[in-house]
Structures are given as C-alpha cells and as structure tokens.
Amino acid sequence: MATKTPKIRFSRFDAAWEQRKLGDIATLINGRAFSQNELLEQGKYPILRVGNFYTNGSWYFSNMKLEEKFYAARGDLLYTWSASFGPHIWEGEKVIFHYHIWKIELTEKLDKQFALFLLDKDKDNLLSGSNGSTMIHITKSGMEEKKLWIPKDKTEQKKIGTFLKKLEETITLHQKKLEHFKKLKESLLQNMFPREGEIFPRLRFPEFTDAWEQCKFGELVKRISGSALSSPENPG
Incomplete structure (x- = not known):
C-alpha cells in the first residue's frame, strides 16, 4: 500500500499516511429521483435539492414514507454532484435528499470532520484541472474508485478536522464583520455628504x-499633464 507524509502536521504525529479508495472507507448512497408531480408545495418532509445548499431558498415537500436511507438528518455528510458539487455537513431538520446528492456513511477509518475537508480539497483539485469550469462529470463509481490520502491514526484526523473547522469559523466571522463595515461605509457615504439640492449633510461631526x-472641481485642483512616452519600437 502506498504511503506519504505531509509537509506540515501536528507534533507527535510522524507515521506516514496511507492511500485508500473512498469506496473502501465510505459508502455513497444515492438520493431519490422525483417526478414533477411528486413535488408538493406543502408536506411532512422537505426535499433537499442541490440549489438549497447555495442560492435557492425555495423548497418542495413530500408525504411519502421511504426507506430510511433516503433521509438525511442533522450531522450527516452529504455530497452534491450535479451542476454545483462538493461536500457538506447537513445542519438542518430531517429531509429527503434528492437524486443529485449522495449521503456518505463513513467506516471507523474516517473522522467525519476530517472527511469533509478531505473531500473539499479533492474538489479543489478537480476544479484546478478543469480550467475553472464547474461542469465536471462525476459518477458514483468514479468517486468510489477515487484514491485519497488519510492518516492511519484517527486521532490525527480529528486534530486536523477540528483545526480546519475553527479556521473556517474564524473566516466566516471576519467575512460577516467585513460585510458589516462595507454596509456601514455605504451608509456613511450617503449621509456624510449633502444630498442633491441640500447644503447640509445629514450626519456630521458635532x-x-x-x-x-x-464649487467647480477645476477651481479646487491643479491639473498637471503627464508626458507621453514612446516605445523603442515606435520612437517618435
């Protein structure tokens, strides 16, 4: 079995990583395919579709009683594989997941949080080899045959998963702060300058x-023209 050692790792972990087929350490479960007349406006179970992970806030529902494998509960590891793709840990209520989503059940070889980032890194590798296009054809059998590097020691997996989760949460927090300050700046620009037809700003220092x-802008600044430079090929 092939082995590999990462360049950066936590102290006290020095064993080489091993390469395993995803299908040997996890089970991919297909979601259910729905016909249009099976998608209800109201019902017992929401139907989770790919768009609900991204920009689509509308939901369909179902009253059907299905095998338990077709349901996703809070904490399940899912993978969207059509149009937009990648791993997610589901944080909502119990849902029926659509055919374009796989539920991934892990063996004792894999820590869930580590598996999330492992699959996310694999997604980035796919994108980097596709000229930036997200229209990549992924099959269940192809995913199961995919070879991934993992630490043999599950403790190291947990350590990596916990660290990256905290880093991701920190990034999200700072992104929210950034959006707050952008909105604040936009509001201040609107109120710290007089509006059309007014001579007093609505917000100012006391x-x-x-x-x-x-005033005319030309009366406030002095215009200095730059020099036109010629290139060696066109000296003149």
Whole structure:
C-alpha cells in the first residue's frame, strides 16, 4: 500500500499516511429521483435539492414514507454532484435528499470532520484541472474508485478536522464583520455628504455646523499633464 507524509502536521504525529479508495472507507448512497408531480408545495418532509445548499431558498415537500436511507438528518455528510458539487455537513431538520446528492456513511477509518475537508480539497483539485469550469462529470463509481490520502491514526484526523473547522469559523466571522463595515461605509457615504439640492449633510461631526458650498472641481485642483512616452519600437 502506498504511503506519504505531509509537509506540515501536528507534533507527535510522524507515521506516514496511507492511500485508500473512498469506496473502501465510505459508502455513497444515492438520493431519490422525483417526478414533477411528486413535488408538493406543502408536506411532512422537505426535499433537499442541490440549489438549497447555495442560492435557492425555495423548497418542495413530500408525504411519502421511504426507506430510511433516503433521509438525511442533522450531522450527516452529504455530497452534491450535479451542476454545483462538493461536500457538506447537513445542519438542518430531517429531509429527503434528492437524486443529485449522495449521503456518505463513513467506516471507523474516517473522522467525519476530517472527511469533509478531505473531500473539499479533492474538489479543489478537480476544479484546478478543469480550467475553472464547474461542469465536471462525476459518477458514483468514479468517486468510489477515487484514491485519497488519510492518516492511519484517527486521532490525527480529528486534530486536523477540528483545526480546519475553527479556521473556517474564524473566516466566516471576519467575512460577516467585513460585510458589516462595507454596509456601514455605504451608509456613511450617503449621509456624510449633502444630498442633491441640500447644503447640509445629514450626519456630521458635532463641532461643524456651517453649510457646505458648491464649487467647480477645476477651481479646487491643479491639473498637471503627464508626458507621453514612446516605445523603442515606435520612437517618435
């Protein structure tokens, strides 16, 4: 069996990683295919489709009683494989997952959080080899035959998964802060300058009370023209 050692790892872990087929350490379960007349506006179970992970906030429902394998519960590892693809840990209520989603049940060889980032890295590798296109054909048998590197020690897997999850949460937190400050800046730009037809801004520092004056931009700046440079090929 092939082995490999990562360049960066946590201390006290020094054993080589091993390469395993995904199908040997996990089971991929197909979701259920629905005909249009089976998609209800209301029902007992929401039907989870690929778009619900991304931008589609609309849901269909079903009242059908299905085999338990067709349901996803909070904490299940899922993989979207049509149009948009990649791994997710489901954080919502019990749902029926659509045919374009696999549920991945792991053996004792894999930690779930580690498996999420392992599959996410594999997705990035697929994208990097596809000229940026997300229209990549992925089959269940192809995924099961995929060879992935994993630590033999599950403790190392847990350590990596926990670390990357905390990093991801930190990134999300800072992204939310960034969006907050962008909206704040936009609001301030609207209110710290007088609006059309007004001479006072609606928001200003307390020590300033005078009206603003209107001037031509050319009266406030001095224009200096740059020099035109010729290239060696076209000296003139």
